[in-house]
Amino acid sequence: MRFRKFQFYWNQTETFEALRSYIDLNFEGLKDAVIDMMNGRNRIAIDARSFTNDMVTFHSRDDVLTLLVHLGYLGYISDTGEVFIPNHEILNEYVTSISNPDWGEVPKALENYNGNLLLVGVNYDEKTKKHSCIIESYQVS
Numbered sequence: 001m002r003f004r005k006f007q008f009y010w011n012q013t014e015t016f017e018a019l020r021s022y023i024d025l026n027f028e029g030l031k032d033a034v035i036d037m038m039n040g041r042n043r044i045a046i047d048a049r050s051f052t053n054d055m056v057t058f059h060s061r062d063d064v065l066t067l068l069v070h071l072g073y074l075g076y077i078s079d080t081g082e083v084f085i086p087n088h089e090i091l092n093e094y095v096t097s098i099s100n101p102d103w104g105e106v107p108k109a110l111e112n113y114n115g116n117l118l119l120v121g122v123n124y125d126e127k128t129k130k131h132s133c134i135i136e137s138y139q140v141s
Helices: 016-024 027-038 061-071 088-098 105-109
Strands: 075-077 082-084 115-125 130-140
Touching: 016 027, 016 061, 027 061, 027 088, 061 082
Parallel strands: none
Antiparallel strands: 075 082, 115 130
């Protein structure tokens, strides 16, 4: 802080591949629930009581979402039993995790979406060693 340089504090508790593999299990519309949270429909109700507190036994979408709470990728509101993506840094982890051709279902999940999307393109020029970024708003109707 004394050098007045600040960066994101998020330090991954699991790899991107592991996060995507949990979501790819797709229990009971899990991918749709994650996409909803990423698109600003912030909270998803879950029942965390069936979670077996391990990383291999999953019986439902709620088990995977509860694991993501334990790993720090989701926040949990005990009063309402809802999960949410708690901050921008973790949202970026989800974006990175699903930025993969295996997520061909994402466009399908957005077929019935009406609203604004932000389209982001990032490029790195190896010759100049510079990044460029283009952000566009896109109206889906």
